[in-house]
Amino acid sequence: MINTALHEQAWSHPLLCKLGSIADLSDEEKQAILDLPVSVKVVEADIDIVQDGDRPSDCVLVLSGFVCRYKILPDGKRQIMGFYIPGDIPDLQSLQLDVMDNSVGALVRSSVALIPHRSLREMLRRFPNLNDILWRDTLIDAAMFREWMIGLGRRSAYQRIAHLLCELQVRLQTVGLAKVNGCELPITQNEFGDALGLSTVHVNRVLQDLRRDGLIVLRGSMLEIPDWEALQAVGEFDPTYLHLKK
Amino acid sequence: MINTALHEQAWSHPLLCKLGSIADLSDEEKQAILDLPVSVKVVEADIDIVQDGDRPSDCVLVLSGFVCRYKILPDGKRQIMGFYIPGDIPDLQSLQLDVMDNSVGALVRSSVALIPHRSLREMLRRFPNLNDILWRDTLIDAAMFREWMIGLGRRSAYQRIAHLLCELQVRLQTVGLAKVNGCELPITQNEFGDALGLSTVHVNRVLQDLRRDGLIVLRGSMLEIPDWEALQAVGEFDPTYLHLKK
DNA sequence: CGTGCCTTTGAATCTGATCAAATTAGGTGG
DNA sequence: CCACCTAATTTGATCAGATTCAAAGGCACG
Numbered sequence A, B: 001m002i003n004t005a006l007h008e009q010a011w012s013h014p015l016l017c018k019l020g021s022i023a024d025l026s027d028e029e030k031q032a033i034l035d036l037p038v039s040v041k042v043v044e045a046d047i048d049i050v051q052d053g054d055r056p057s058d059c060v061l062v063l064s065g066f067v068c069r070y071k072i073l074p075d076g077k078r079q080i081m082g083f084y085i086p087g088d089i090p091d092l093q094s095l096q097l098d099v100m101d102n103s104v105g106a107l108v109r110s111s112v113a114l115i116p117h118r119s120l121r122e123m124l125r126r127f128p129n130l131n132d133i134l135w136r137d138t139l140i141d142a143a144m145f146r147e148w149m150i151g152l153g154r155r156s157a158y159q160r161i162a163h164l165l166c167e168l169q170v171r172l173q174t175v176g177l178a179k180v181n182g183c184e185l186p187i188t189q190n191e192f193g194d195a196l197g198l199s200t201v202h203v204n205r206v207l208q209d210l211r212r213d214g215l216i217v218l219r220g221s222m223l224e225i226p227d228w229e230a231l232q233a234v235g236e237f238d239p240t241y242l243h244l245k246k
Numbered sequence C: 001c002g003t004g005c006c007t008t009t010g011a012a013t014c015t016g017a018t019c020a021a022a023t024t025a026g027g028t029g030g
Numbered sequence D: 001c002c003a004c005c006t007a008a009t010t011t012g013a014t015c016a017g018a019t020t021c022a023a024a025g026g027c028a029c030g
Helices: A004-012 A014-020 A027-034 A117-126 A129-156 A157-174 A189-196 A200-212 A229-234 B004-012 B014-022 B027-034 B115-124 B128-154 B157-174 B189-196 B200-212 B228-234
Strands: A041-043 A048-052 A058-064 A066-073 A078-084 A103-106 A110-116 A180-186 A218-219 A220-225 B039-043 B048-050 B059-062 B069-071 B078-084 B105-106 B111-116 B181-182 B218-219 B223-224
Touching: A014 A027, A014 A058, A014 A129, A014 A157, A027 A117, A027 B048, A041 A117, A041 B004, A041 B115, A058 A117, A066 A110, A066 B128, A078 A129, A078 A189, A078 B128, A103 B189, A110 A117, A110 B004, A117 A129, A129 A157, A129 A189, A129 B069, A129 B078, A157 A200, A157 A229, A180 B078, A200 A218, A229 B128, A229 B181, B014 B059, B014 B128, B014 B157, B014 B228, B027 B115, B027 B128, B059 B115, B078 B128, B078 B189, B105 B111, B111 B115, B128 B157, B128 B189, B157 B181, B157 B200, B157 B228
Parallel strands: none
Antiparallel strands: A041 A110, A048 A103, A058 A110, A066 A078, A066 A103, A180 A220, A218 A220, B039 B111, B048 B105, B059 B111, B069 B078, B069 B105, B181 B223, B218 B223
């Protein structure tokens, strides 16, 4: 028997949507996730959700908006280490590592669900498969870091930006937040720079190059990708590292 | 009652040594690890242990030598994404992600233990705490990637090299492979470059700068760190991200 | 005592940073 | 609905860190 209520919620619950994109969930497991006690919180743009050095007792699930993981260096420079979208749990690591070694902040007004570690642990104990899936999720996170490392270390600014746009487009698509040929990206050029190890000025120039070459159309925060194959080729983007189910 | 045989082996078993540095292990858990069926294999320098695209059925535990995780780009460039030393399991991720998105290769003749996924999973099922500890280990791996990202994105070549030397010194110390003021690093300048996103030529020049400034003494593969505090300061090295027990 | 890998040196070049300032866009209050 | 304010984008000019190319030493190993 299919639980209709469950299936209706499933679509609307970003975490089910996201986890469903990387593994199969049984109805029982879905229900367990829906049963998690959460407190929803709205976070304004540029406000931290978790800070470097914190010892969180909850995990943060992004429900709407756009969030990033970053660290501020002694000289004030910022390195953004990942963008997180609805369905993501940017500080899932806090379940196993007591102290945060980076901050998580909102790029735009976002809503997040706080899930107590205690409830999460209890659920994982009851459903070992969910434990595996969340572990898997943190490993995919790590794979994204590695892919960014490759960009930072060995790819040109032009390739790096193309690659990041591809990654975001694919990830947004898996949670239904992108059209086939584009998406909304509320990320400033300054933030792109902090993520890709580039200056804002250079990001701006390279974006212009990408536009000139017909690889992207960018109006405000609306990204359109006229030729997906081409952009993918430029960015050497191969989605294998996202480990999505086919 | 303390099991003497266990305790003798514990010191010599690099995996116990390593896991012991990030979490507490009960005697039962230690014994379970020692009981893992392994097949030991010697790998020559510059030979791959696991390759990009593989679907491994074993995990690789480094017993001796020096190993790295890397990826080759379409244009032939290589990005090294991590160095692995005795006690490390560079492809632990393969337990949860079926296809490898990078290769693991030996930098020098190394010996590794192959541990079947099946045995590992069985052990983790019996000892949930070990499951947590291995998850934790992969999260620390991810934290190292992030720290490298910061270097690649925002730190100068001079800082980046200093930081890497600090990281390796600390990690080697935790498994008893470093003296207080130095260690052996069988890493060529070319490999440093591929790890840090620098050309071999530039690595060479920066190493000379570090020597000139009295921060390191490097003869062959022997690294000596005359002033740990100073090197740490230059590299902005803060070991928090390694999440070691105090 | 070669031979091959690794390190070192030199010179020219380039990608991307920095600094400074103008323009545009988005959001707010009158 | 417009004026204003701030944040974001864009432009120009100069500078620097790191790359590339080429070639010469050094060192270890057979």
